[in-house]
Amino acid sequence: MKKTVLFFLISLFIYSQNHYCGSILSSRGLGMNFEHPNTRAMGMGEFAIADVDPYTISRINPASQLFHQISRISIYYFTMYNHYQDQFNGSANSQYSNFDGFSFFIPLHSNFGIASGLTPLTRMDYKISFDKSIGSYGYTKSIKGNGGLNSFDLSCHWTFKNFLSFGITGRYIFGNINTTWRINYDDNSFIQTKNFFSTKNHGFNYKAGVILKPFSSMTIGAVYSPKVTLDNKTTISYVFTDSTKEYNGSIQYPGSYGFGISYQIKKVGLIGIDYLIYNWNSLLINDHNPSYAHNTNKISIGFESAYSIQPTASYLKQIRYRLGYYHKPYLSLDPDGNEIYESCITFGLGLPIKRRIAEINIAFNYGKRGDLNKNGLSENIYRVSLSLSIGEKWFQRRF
Numbered sequence: 001m002k003k004t005v006l007f008f009l010i011s012l013f014i015y016s017q018n019h020y021c022g023s024i025l026s027s028r029g030l031g032m033n034f035e036h037p038n039t040r041a042m043g044m045g046e047f048a049i050a051d052v053d054p055y056t057i058s059r060i061n062p063a064s065q066l067f068h069q070i071s072r073i074s075i076y077y078f079t080m081y082n083h084y085q086d087q088f089n090g091s092a093n094s095q096y097s098n099f100d101g102f103s104f105f106i107p108l109h110s111n112f113g114i115a116s117g118l119t120p121l122t123r124m125d126y127k128i129s130f131d132k133s134i135g136s137y138g139y140t141k142s143i144k145g146n147g148g149l150n151s152f153d154l155s156c157h158w159t160f161k162n163f164l165s166f167g168i169t170g171r172y173i174f175g176n177i178n179t180t181w182r183i184n185y186d187d188n189s190f191i192q193t194k195n196f197f198s199t200k201n202h203g204f205n206y207k208a209g210v211i212l213k214p215f216s217s218m219t220i221g222a223v224y225s226p227k228v229t230l231d232n233k234t235t236i237s238y239v240f241t242d243s244t245k246e247y248n249g250s251i252q253y254p255g256s257y258g259f260g261i262s263y264q265i266k267k268v269g270l271i272g273i274d275y276l277i278y279n280w281n282s283l284l285i286n287d288h289n290p291s292y293a294h295n296t297n298k299i300s301i302g303f304e305s306a307y308s309i310q311p312t313a314s315y316l317k318q319i320r321y322r323l324g325y326y327h328k329p330y331l332s333l334d335p336d337g338n339e340i341y342e343s344c345i346t347f348g349l350g351l352p353i354k355r356r357i358a359e360i361n362i363a364f365n366y367g368k369r370g371d372l373n374k375n376g377l378s379e380n381i382y383r384v385s386l387s388l389s390i391g392e393k394w395f396q397r398r399f
Helices: 002-015
Strands: 070-086 091-109 112-120 122-134 137-147 150-160 164-185 193-215 218-225 228-238 243-253 256-265 269-278 296-305 320-329 341-353 358-369 377-396
Touching: 193 243, 341 377
Parallel strands: none
Antiparallel strands: 070 091, 070 377, 091 112, 112 150, 122 137, 137 164, 150 164, 164 193, 193 218, 193 228, 218 256, 228 243, 256 269, 269 296, 296 320, 320 341, 341 358, 358 377
């Protein structure tokens, strides 16, 4: 099993190198919201708040680990392909592939456990260029941005008689956001100009969650995370004057809250629905509130088929089949003040290994963001998420 983990990590690292993706929408604020739930949830329309699966680790609700009986580690990989169009007949294709974090859970007692993990929060990745001229002299002006925020999490949960669970996650949020302004002249008699802005952010926050099981087939969940101020330092390098400046600032990262409910139907499967709100209108960058930022409210609906845990059952009957859908507005408005909506349909598989001691999860997403007539732009989105979840008997619940 250890060789399997090592091979999986090396394969992801090699394949994830030198892949690039860009979206003009990520140029605003802190970039695109990139806090994905685990791969299982991405196959169920990102339904995750009221999910208490014993084989995968939740990255959304810290209270949902109550059914894990042994130690478990999950490793995530993510790839995305975008096709962009705008009202000026412009179009672009882009791809992004990378390691998407990890999760690790340890049960310490029959009603207590701890978890840790690394989770991407936002991602900025874009490049814009314009061809202009001063009289008869042409030049190209370009703006490029990359980076984002990540969170290292440390969680614990406490369960009361298997029907009520509380969880809390301490989060260290960190990350760099880089922007490069460049002017390249066609005539070499002009001096090429480049300015580089690099902002390093860091701060602490927390997330709280609760799981309630009023009866065995129903689960109700809720999560809450407050807004937090992140300290930062921005370094500006001016190539034209060969000078550097630094200044301190801050970012107020928005809070979020949500709730969900799921129901297990015998011989059919699990169905669930989530409602999650991010308060992006509280975003502050150096005490400035961007006028384009507004709250997002995501609705997720997911389904997972019933499956057999009997080792004598056929492999097809042991696979977990998933479907889902979500709908949400983007975190910024278009230039005319209209909301940019994103809708996505999802499909996923849970492939068991060694009687579900390990499981490979795969999720496929197809979605559309924006409307060409209403917003002046649209994106077709294709996503694939892959994860390996492994259980080990390093630690077991003691009853």
